[in-house]
Amino acid sequence: MAKKLFIKTYGCQMNVYDSARMADVLRPLGYAPADSPDGADMVILNTCHIREKAAEKVYSELGRLRRLKDAKESGGDGRMVIAVAGCVAQAEGEEILARAPYVDMVFGPQTYHRLPEMVAQASRAGGAVLDVEFPVEAKFDHLPDHEGPGAASAFLSIQEGCDRFCTFCVVPYTRGSEFSRDAVAIEAEARKLVRAGAREITLLGQNVNAWHGEGTDGRNWRLGRLIRHLAEIDGLDRIRYTTSHPRDMDDELIEAHGAVDKLMPYLHLPVQSGSDRILAAMNRQHTADDYLRIVGKLRHARPDLALSSDFIVGFPGETDADFSATLRLINDVGYAGAYSFKYSARPGTPAAEMEYQLPENVSDERLAGLQQLLGEQEAAFHRTKLGAEFPVLFEKPGRKPGQVAGRSPWMQAVVVEAPETLIGRIADCRVVEVGAHSLHGEIMETSIGDESGAERICA
Ligand code: SAH
Numbered sequence: 001m002a003k004k005l006f007i008k009t010y011g012c013q014m015n016v017y018d019s020a021r022m023a024d025v026l027r028p029l030g031y032a033p034a035d036s037p038d039g040a041d042m043v044i045l046n047t048c049h050i051r052e053k054a055a056e057k058v059y060s061e062l063g064r065l066r067r068l069k070d071a072k073e074s075g076g077d078g079r080m081v082i083a084v085a086g087c088v089a090q091a092e093g094e095e096i097l098a099r100a101p102y103v104d105m106v107f108g109p110q111t112y113h114r115l116p117e118m119v120a121q122a123s124r125a126g127g128a129v130l131d132v133e134f135p136v137e138a139k140f141d142h143l144p145d146h147e148g149p150g151a152a153s154a155f156l157s158i159q160e161g162c163d164r165f166c167t168f169c170v171v172p173y174t175r176g177s178e179f180s181r182d183a184v185a186i187e188a189e190a191r192k193l194v195r196a197g198a199r200e201i202t203l204l205g206q207n208v209n210a211w212h213g214e215g216t217d218g219r220n221w222r223l224g225r226l227i228r229h230l231a232e233i234d235g236l237d238r239i240r241y242t243t244s245h246p247r248d249m250d251d252e253l254i255e256a257h258g259a260v261d262k263l264m265p266y267l268h269l270p271v272q273s274g275s276d277r278i279l280a281a282m283n284r285q286h287t288a289d290d291y292l293r294i295v296g297k298l299r300h301a302r303p304d305l306a307l308s309s310d311f312i313v314g315f316p317g318e319t320d321a322d323f324s325a326t327l328r329l330i331n332d333v334g335y336a337g338a339y340s341f342k343y344s345a346r347p348g349t350p351a352a353e354m355e356y357q358l359p360e361n362v363s364d365e366r367l368a369g370l371q372q373l374l375g376e377q378e379a380a381f382h383r384t385k386l387g388a389e390f391p392v393l394f395e396k397p398g399r400k401p402g403q404v405a406g407r408s409p410w411m412q413a414v415v416v417e418a419p420e421t422l423i424g425r426i427a428d429c430r431v432v433e434v435g436a437h438s439l440h441g442e443i444m445e446t447s448i449g450d451e452s453g454a455e456r457i458c459a
């Protein structure tokens, strides 16, 4: 009988991708994914270290898992292996084992291809396995293929790690220095995903537009060139990439937004702050004006481009004037969506040692103001799509029976009344109602009626 594997994923999309690949590595050892940790033979927490709250969640979850492990093992129902993976594992490996000695395996984002050895070692008992190296061999060369039918929208990691060293950020320490996969390997994985049913691929990297690697012509390529190449894959209809750094937004990539129809008109381009003083203290290596210039060029290349960003409020030394500059930048850009965070001091990062760490209540107030503005912008953006007609990629059943849910080219959730056979397909829709978090649409007759439409729906 298959052993039950439960993986809980925290943090960014790269962790989502990694979790899926861990399941691929464990499948040949007889592990099949389960929906709950109850009675599981192995539980993996794939963790995030980006803010204090994210890291603390791991320890409370471990407390719960310990009780499940005790219940299973004292009931004579075999062993439950508990593993901590991801960025908390990388940053606090030893500490996890000290605080939670019932944990059996701790491994970082770069070593999960070694899971078969770790599992063998852990089953020989006698202490926990700790593997938080940055190995010389690339894990991507040691991972088995994906299996079975895949999702309509898939992630593909093309770049990992970060050399930018923003002063607030743990990623350069938890994920290590920048590494790009080569174009041949990326294309091969993209083709496999498309064969398994993907119509959309999101290229992932901590700093994805720093991607550079050997192209299929032997030359050194950057991301714009790679996207043009991947756009030639038949059956792949939509390409996205995330997350980008403004400094790595080169002209070739900006031009690709105008030239490649399959590249979707939605870009996550974090700016963090609108104050030049704070941007400098964050080591972002650009000014607010530089950012606005890049946004201008992007919109010139692709006029319907929608933008989103990340913001940090309450960075050490942030004054009211700095915060106002951030609000000004938001008004200048006009975002379709955004994530915003209260600054969290992370051990080992330069910003944690800076003077003038702000009191919580100041950051709370600023965060509320910022989120109000961003919320209004997001709602306004959704309203611009009322009555609009565009293709939707359907990915899953809707929340109510008889509905299916998908995404607009601008990443908006779109819900329509239609049969589930639409899942995995692209169909033209018209927006009839705009909700707070999703658009309500109807399938256009042209998509169902005439033959060209029928083709489109089955495309
Ligand atoms: N590589 C990406 C994002 C990495 S983390 C980039 O460069 O944009 C995702 C987001 O978390 C960041 O954009 C930032 O807004 C936020 N973040 C990172 N460190 C943080 C910290 N110490 N406190 C609060 N937010 C943080």
Ligand code: SF4
Pocket (backbone or CB within 6 Å): 162, 163, 164, 165, 166, 169, 170, 171, 172, 206, 207, 245
């Ligand atoms: Fe962190 Fe900055 Fe690198 Fe993004 S670019 S991962 S925020 S160090």
Ligand code: F3S
Pocket (backbone or CB within 6 Å): 010, 011, 012, 013, 014, 015, 047, 048, 049, 050, 086, 087, 170, 171, 174, 175, 206
């Ligand atoms: Fe978190 Fe690691 Fe991603 S710290 S945001 S899981 S790279």
